[in-house]
Amino acid sequence: MRINRRQFLSSAAGGVALAALPRTVLSAKDDGFIELIAGPMKQKLHPSSPVRSDLWTYNNMTPGPEIRVSQGARVRVRLTNNLEEPTTVHWHGIRIDNRMDGVAGLTQDAVPPGETFDYEFVAPDAGTYWYHAHNKSWNQVARGLYGPLIVEEAEPTYDRDHDLTLVIDDWRLNSDGALDLSSLGSxxxxxxxxxxxxxxxxxxxxxxxxxxxxxxxxxxxxxxxxxxxxxxxxxxxxxxxxxxxxxxxxxxxxxxxxxxxxxxxxxxxxxxxxxxxxxxxxxxxxxxxxxxxxxxxxVGAAEPEPVPTLPLNAIPEPDLSKAVTVRLNMTGGAMGGFTDIVYQGKKIEGEDFRRTRQVWAFNGVANLAEEPLFRASRGETIVLETVNDTGWVHAMHLHGHHFRVTERSGATVDEEQPWRDTFLIGPQQTTKIAFVADNPGMWLLHCHMLEHAAAGMNTWFEVG
Ligand code: C2O
Ligand code: CU
Known part of the structure; x- marks a missing residue:
């Protein structure tokens, strides 16, 4: 589905542009707990719709409050679950203590309704991160459970007037202009x-x-x-x-x-x-x-100001001469044929696809396997060779580490590529990424198209 601009822009044309509200910012300076309360709320998503949408949010707003912390500070967040289903919070892109990574079923049990969970971690890198639910995230994130996490440099490079956070979401609205719940999970x-x-x-x-x-x-x-x-x-x-x-x-x-x-x-x-x-x-x-x-x-400054550059974070550089290469074959999805997908030890066939809803696979296996994709010893350089043998683009996310792309479709990339935690890979492309597995624990590796993750594009690795 393309963004249907005509349908909605015509109705919004007479609407007013809203001035951006100052964002609610929570910071952890006093070393106490930041409270995040996940719960249902109603909010209008389309300005000319009379209908408020049934959302799930943190602290009654979507996105949730901007959490701003200083680099290296200890962050404490108390999650309270007022939803009707279990949830967790994942701190996306933070090279975090594994126990605090918030992956339901891998690093913690999901927090049941009515209960709380304390997250406590150090954010080693300054920069722009975000947090979001990581249990049934195809459902929970679609309903609004996410927010920005900003880690400030020791000396903030841009002052608060010159530092704007824009959390962008695309929503599927029904003809009333309310969040379309009926198509969730399609x-x-x-x-x-x-x-x-x-x-x-x-x-x-x-x-x-x-x-x-x-x-x-x-x-x-x-x-x-x-x-x-x-x-x-x-x-x-x-x-x-x-x-x-x-x-x-x-x-x-x-x-x-x-x-x-x-x-x-x-x-x-x-x-x-x-x-x-x-x-x-x-x-x-x-x-x-x-x-x-x-x-x-x-009208502003007469002379353009000098442009401040940002200090780099200290991330260990992969050593390609000693790397261990791991191959990840991505298959499945519409047009690719749902062939040879194993789920929970059994090959899926025919109507089983409807029941299991598993239609994508990594190395032939849909969703978390008993065994990790690979085990790395601490400090080892891993080259992950991803082969996208599907007809679709994917957004692959590595938990707990940042990596560099080293090769695209057989060609070494000439310039040094930036550090990333998520990369896009087009249909029939091969991409190699390299990183130092220096963060002990069990880490998820998945497609961040949340429906693809739910439908099989999920695996994990272990750093000893
Ligand atoms: Cu942004 Cu596995 O998550
Ligand atoms: Cu995908």
């Missing part, structure tokens, strides 16, 4: 491109306007919280430079000079923008661009 979505929406919000608002001043340098932290949509953006229009991908800064801000720029589910990009006139951020995959954030630019 096997069609699970076996195709995942749940795609038809309406976009930024920080829970429709087309918010941010006020900026001309000539000043702004850091825009974009977080793609969609279940499955790969956002297609047009940075050339903005003359935007990339400061960071997936939380990790580049050595120098780099001009984005191609279009479209793809931001996959769960990926982040920090853009540096020095505006001179009003502009909008647009999603350009459809017939017409979909503006989702507006920027109103007033």
């Amino acid at each position: 096997l069609m979505d699970w076996s195709h491109g995942g749940r795609l929406g038809n309406w976009m919000t930024v920080n829970g608002e429709s087309l918010p306007t941010f006020d900026l001043r001309a000539g000043e340098s702004y850091r825009l932290r974009l977080i793609n919280a969609s279940n499955s949509r790969v956002l297609e953006l047009d940075p050339v229009k903005l003359g935007a430079r990339v400061l960071a991908y997936d939380g990790q800064p580049l050595p120098a801000p780099t001009l984005l000079d191609y279009s479209p720029f793809l931001l996959g589910p769960a990926q982040r990009v920090d853009l540096l923008v020095v505006p001179d006139e009003d502009f909008a951020l647009e999603e350009v995959s459809g017939d017409e661009p979909f503006a989702f954030a507006a920027f109103s630019v007033s």
Whole structure:
């Protein structure tokens, strides 16, 4: 499904652009617990719809409150579950203590309704991260259980006036403009491109306007919280430079000079923008661009300010000369034929697909196997060779580590690639990534198109 701009833009055309509200920010400076309460709430997702949607949120807002902590600080969060089903919180992109990774069924039991769980961890890297539910996330994230997690540099590089967080989501609304609950879990979505929406919000608002001043340098932290949509953006229009991908800064801000720029589910990009006139951020995959954030630019500094670069985080560099290579074959999905998929020790056949809902596989096996994909000893360099033998793009996410891409479809990439925690891989592509397995524990490796993960694209590895 493409974003159906016509249907919704026509109804919104007479609507007002809402000025971006100041975000609720929780910080952990006093060393006490930050409270996150997961529960149901009602919120309007479309400005011209009379209907409020039935959402699941943290602290009665979607996205949940922005959690801001200083690099290296101890973060304490108390999750209270007021939902009707068990839940957990995962701290996406944080090179975290494994016990705190929040993966239901792997690193902890899901927290039952009415109970609490205390998360306590150190965030070693400054940058743009996010948190989200990690139990039945295809359902829980689609309903709104996510929020931004910002780790500040020891000396914040951009002050709070020049540092904006934009949590982007695409929602599937029904004809009333309310969240379409009836299609949640559709096997069609699970076996195709995942749940795609038809309406976009930024920080829970429709087309918010941010006020900026001309000539000043702004850091825009974009977080793609969609279940499955790969956002297609047009940075050339903005003359935007990339400061960071997936939380990790580049050595120098780099001009984005191609279009479209793809931001996959769960990926982040920090853009540096020095505006001179009003502009909008647009999603350009459809017939017409979909503006989702507006920027109103007033007269500012006469001279452009110097552009601050961000300090790098200390991530161990892979040693390719001593690497162990692990192969990951991705199969299944519509058009690829659902052949030879083993689930819970049995080959799935015929009507079993409807019952098990497992239609994708890694190395022939759908979903968490008893045995890990591989075991690494601590400090070992792992090269993961992913072969996408499906007709679909995927957004592969490695828990607990950042990696570099070293090869795409047989060709060594010439320049050093940025650190990432999630990479996009197109149909019939092969991508090699390398990382140092230096974080002990059991780590998930999965497609972040949440329907694909639920339908089989999930495995794990163990670092000793
Ligand atoms: Cu963003 Cu396994 O998660
Ligand atoms: Cu996928």
